[in-house]
Amino acid sequence: MKFRFTRRTFLKSSAVAAASAGLPRLAMAEGSPIKIGFLAPLTGPVAAWGKPGLDGCLIWAERVNAAGGITLSDGAHPVEFVAYDEEYDPAKARTGATKLIREDGVSFIMMLGGDPWPGVQPVADKTGMLFSTLLPSDLSPDTTTLIAPAEVHPIYNVTGVEWLAETRPELKTAVICAQDDALGLPSIATYLAAFEAAGIEMQDEPLLFDPATTDFAPVVTRLISKSPDIVCLDTCYSDYVHPICEQLFQQGYKGQIISCTADFYDQIIAKTSKEFMEGFVFQFPDFDDPALNAEQINFPDPNGFYAEFNKRHPGQWGAVSWEYAAIMDLWKAAAEKAGSAEPDAVAAAMKADGTGKHAFGAANWWGTELFGIDNALVGDWPVVVIEDGKARIKGFKSIPAWYDKHGDLLIKHMEAYGQMWNQRG
Amino acid sequence: MLDLLAQTGLNAVYAASYISLIAVGLVLIFGVMGVINFAHGELFMVGAYTVVALYADRHLPFLVAVAAGLVFVGLLGLVMERALFRPLRDNPLGGLVASIGFLMILQAVAVLGFGVRMVHVPPVTQEVIVFSDRIRLPVARLYVIVAAVVLLSGLWFFLKRTRFGWALRASAQDPEAAALQGISINQTARIAMFIGAALAGVAGALTAPLVSINPHMGHSVIVTAFIVIIVGGVGSLEGAVIASVVYAFVHTFVTTLYDGVIADIVGLSLMLLVLIIKPTGLFGSADRA
Numbered sequence: 187m188k189f190r191f192t193r194r195t196f197l198k199s200s201a202v203a204a205a206s207a208g209l210p211r212l213a214m215a216e217g218s219p220i221k222i223g224f225l226a227p228l229t230g231p232v233a234a235w236g237k238p239g240l241d242g243c244l245i246w247a248e249r250v251n252a253a254g255g256i257t258l259s260d261g262a263h264p265v266e267f268v269a270y271d272e273e274y275d276p277a278k279a280r281t282g283a284t285k286l287i288r289e290d291g292v293s294f295i296m297m298l299g300g301d302p303w304p305g306v307q308p309v310a311d312k313t314g315m316l317f318s319t320l321l322p323s324d325l326s327p328d329t330t331t332l333i334a335p336a337e338v339h340p341i342y343n344v345t346g347v348e349w350l351a352e353t354r355p356e357l358k359t360a361v362i363c364a365q366d367d368a369l370g371l372p373s374i375a376t377y378l379a380a381f382e383a384a385g386i387e388m389q390d391e392p393l394l395f396d397p398a399t400t401d402f403a404p405v406v407t408r409l410i411s412k413s414p415d416i417v418c419l420d421t422c423y424s425d426y427v428h429p430i431c432e433q434l435f436q437q438g439y440k441g442q443i444i445s446c447t448a449d450f451y452d453q454i455i456a457k458t459s460k461e462f463m464e465g466f467v468f469q470f471p472d473f474d475d476p477a478l479n480a481e482q483i484n485f486p487d488p489n490g491f492y493a494e495f496n497k498r499h500p501g502q503w504g505a506v507s508w509e510y511a512a513i514m515d516l517w518k519a520a521a522e523k524a525g526s527a528e529p530d531a532v533a534a535a536m537k538a539d540g541t542g543k544h545a546f547g548a549a550n551w552w553g554t555e556l557f558g559i560d561n562a563l564v565g566d567w568p569v570v571v572i573e574d575g576k577a578r579i580k581g582f583k584s585i586p587a588w589y590d591k592h593g594d595l596l597i598k599h600m601e602a603y604g605q606m607w608n609q610r611g
Numbered sequence: 612m613l614d615l616l617a618q619t620g621l622n623a624v625y626a627a628s629y630i631s632l633i634a635v636g637l638v639l640i641f642g643v644m645g646v647i648n649f650a651h652g653e654l655f656m657v658g659a660y661t662v663v664a665l666y667a668d669r670h671l672p673f674l675v676a677v678a679a680g681l682v683f684v685g686l687l688g689l690v691m692e693r694a695l696f697r698p699l700r701d702n703p704l705g706g707l708v709a710s711i712g713f714l715m716i717l718q719a720v721a722v723l724g725f726g727v728r729m730v731h732v733p734p735v736t737q738e739v740i741v742f743s744d745r746i747r748l749p750v751a752r753l754y755v756i757v758a759a760v761v762l763l764s765g766l767w768f769f770l771k772r773t774r775f776g777w778a779l780r781a782s783a784q785d786p787e788a789a790a791l792q793g794i795s796i797n798q799t800a801r802i803a804m805f806i807g808a809a810l811a812g813v814a815g816a817l818t819a820p821l822v823s824i825n826p827h828m829g830h831s832v833i834v835t836a837f838i839v840i841i842v843g844g845v846g847s848l849e850g851a852v853i854a855s856v857v858y859a860f861v862h863t864f865v866t867t868l869y870d871g872v873i874a875d876i877v878g879l880s881l882m883l884l885v886l887i888i889k890p891t892g893l894f895g896s897a898d899r900a
Binding site for chain 2: 403404424428
C-alpha cells in the first residue's frame with residue numbers, strides 16, 4: 187500500500203525525529219541548545235513547500251548533533267528546530283515569528299516566504315532577527331535581515347533554457363503557460379528573457395490561467411494549436427504540471443517540454459509514458475544523483491541524505507526537501523565563523539567577503555539590480571533531464587554568467603510584468 | 612482552425628458533463644429543501660477520495676469505486692439532511708451556516724486521512740479516440756460524458772415518470788401544498804439530499820483520474836456550480852443543465868481563444884448579465900429566487 191502522510195504520522199515522525207535528534211546532543215554536545223525557528227506552511231494547500239523541508243531539517247539536525255553540534259566561541263551546542271505552522275497566512279506568520287523569538291528564543295528563522303512575509307517583516311524590523319526565504323521576490327532594500335541563500339527563484343530557470351538551446355539547436359519556437367499569481371508571473375518574465383536570449387521565438391503571448399483551474403484540456407488545446415517545438419510549463423505547481431502533462435500526452439503532443447519543477451515525476455510517467463517524458467527538462471534534482479558527489483558540491487552526503495529522507499518519508503521527496511537543510515549548512519558555517527549565534531553576528535559572517543558556499547557550489551551575494559539588495563546567494567544551478575524514467579543532472583550552468591550577458595533582457599521582461607522590486611506593491 | 616474549434620468543442624462537452632452533474636444536484640437540494648449547500652463541492656471531493664481509497668489504494672475495479680462513491684456520498688447526504696438541515700429547517704440561514712461548517716469538517720477529515728498533498732490516481736485507460744491528428748477524445752473523458760447523459764436522463768425519468776419524482780417536484784413547487792396532499796416533507800428531503808449528494812459524489816469519482824485531487828478541490832467546483840445555477844435559474848433543473856452547457860462552452864472557448872483569466876471574467880459577466888436582464892435566471896421562477 188502506498189504511504190500516506192497523515193497528521194498522526196506527522197506528529198509521530200516529528201516526535202521520534204525530535205527525540206532522536208536530541209539523544210546525540212546529550213552525548214556529543216553539552217552546551218545549551220541553539221534553537222532554530224521553522225516558520226512555514228505545514229498544513230493547507232502550500233504545505234508541500236513547507237513540511238518536506240522540516241522533515242529534511244530534522245535529518246540535518248540529527249546528523250549535526252551526532253557529529254558534535256555547532257561549535258561557537260563558548261563550546262559545542264546541539265541544535266534543535268522549533269516549528270510553527272503559519273498555514274501560508276500573513277497574520278499567523280506574524281504571530282508565529284513573535285512566538286518563536288519571544289517565547290522560544292530562536293537564533294534564526296527559516297521561512298518559505300511569499301504571501302506571509304509582509305506579515306512578518308515588521309517583526310523582523312523591530313527585533314533584528316535574521317530570516318531566510320526561498321522566494322527572493324520578498325527581498326527589497328528595506329529587508330536588511332532577510333536572506334535568500336538557497337534558491338533564486340525564478341532566475342535559475344534561465345539555465346534550463348540555455349542548456350536546451352545548446353543541446354537541441356533545432357528547437358526554434360516555444361509557448362508558455364502559467365497560473366496568474368505571484369509565483370507564475372516573474373517566472374514568465376524570466377522564461378521570456380531566456381527564450382529571447384537563446385533566439386527561440388515565442389509563438390504566442392503567455393497563456394495565463396486561474397489558479398483555481400481544474401480542467402486543463404482547453405489550455406493545452408490552445409498551447410499546442412500552432413505546433414510549438416517547446417511547451418514551457420513555467421513555475422506551475424504540481425497540481426497543474428501533472429494534468430497539463432497528461433493532457434499534452436492525450437492530445438498527441440510530441441515536442442519538448444520544459445518546466446521549473448517536476449515533483450513526483452514518477453506519477454506523471456504513470457499517467458503518460460516513459461517515452462513521452464523522455465527528455466523533459468526541469469531544475470530540481472533527486473539527491474541520489476551521482477553528479478552531486480562532485481567536488482564543488484557543498485551539500486554533505488547528498489546521496490545518504492536522499493536515502494534517509496526516502497526511508498522515513500517514502501514518496502515525499504520534493505523540491506524543498508533539501509533546501510532548508512542547505513540553508514542550515516550555510517548558517518552553521520557562518521555561526522561557527524562568528525563564534526556566535528547572534529543574528530547580526532551570523533549575518534555579518536555569512537556575507538563577510540561577498541561569497542558563500544551554496545549547495546551547488548561557490549556563489550556570490552547578489553541581487554541589487556533585481557531585488558534592490560545583495561541578499562540572494564547566486565551561483566551555479568543544475569539542469570535536470572528525465573532519462574529512461576529517472577531524473578538526471580545534465581550539467582551545472584552559471585546564473586551570474588547568463589545575467590552578465592543577458593541581464594538587460596531579464597530586467598526588460600520583469601518590468602513589463604511589473605515584477606521589479608520597485609514595482610511590487 | 613476547424614480542428615482547433617472541434618477539439619475545443621469536445622473539451623466543452625466534457626466540461627458541461629461534469630459541471631451539470633454537480634449543478635443539478637445543488638439545484639435539487641435547494642429546490643426541495645430551500646438550503647444552499649455550501650458543502651456541495653466537498654461532496655464532490657469525497658467522491659474523488661472514495662476512488663483514491665478503493666481504486667488507487669485497494670485496487671478495486673474503477674467502476675466499483677465509482678459506484679461506491681455514488682452510494683457513500685449519497686448516504687453522507689442523508690446524514691447531512693438528518694443532522695444538519697432538518698433541525699434547522701425553519702431557520703433560513705441555519706442550513707447555509709451549517710453547510711459551511713460541515714465543509715470545513717470534510718476538508719479536515721480529508722487532510723487527516725490522505726494528507727495535504729495532491730493524490731495520484733492511476734489512469735483508468737490511456738486509450739484515445741483519434742478523429743484526426745488534432746482532434747482527439749480520451750476514453751476516460753468519454754466515460755464522464757456518457758455517465759452524465761445516462762444519470763441525468765435517469766433523473767429526468769425519475770422526476771417525470773415516478774410517484775416519488777412527482778412528490779419531489781410537488782415539494783419543490785409548494786412544500787405546504789404538497790404536505791397537505793399527504794406528501795412527507797421529510798421523505799422528499801431525504802430523497803433530494805441523497806440524489807443531489809450522490810450526483811456530486813459520482814462526478815468527483817468519475818473525474819478523479821483526470822483532475823488533481825486535494826482536500827481543497829471542492830472550492831473551484833462550488834464557485835462554478837453557483838454561477839451555473841444563478842444563470843440557469845435557482846431551483847430549475849432544466850436551467851441548471853442548459854446553463855452548464857452554455858457556461859462550459861463559453862468558458863472553454865474563451866480559454867482556448869484568449870486565456871483562462873479572461874474566461875473567468877467572461878463567465879462572471881455572463882452571470883451578471885443574466886441577473887440584470889432576468890434576475891430569476893434563464894429558467895427560474897420568482898418563488899425560489
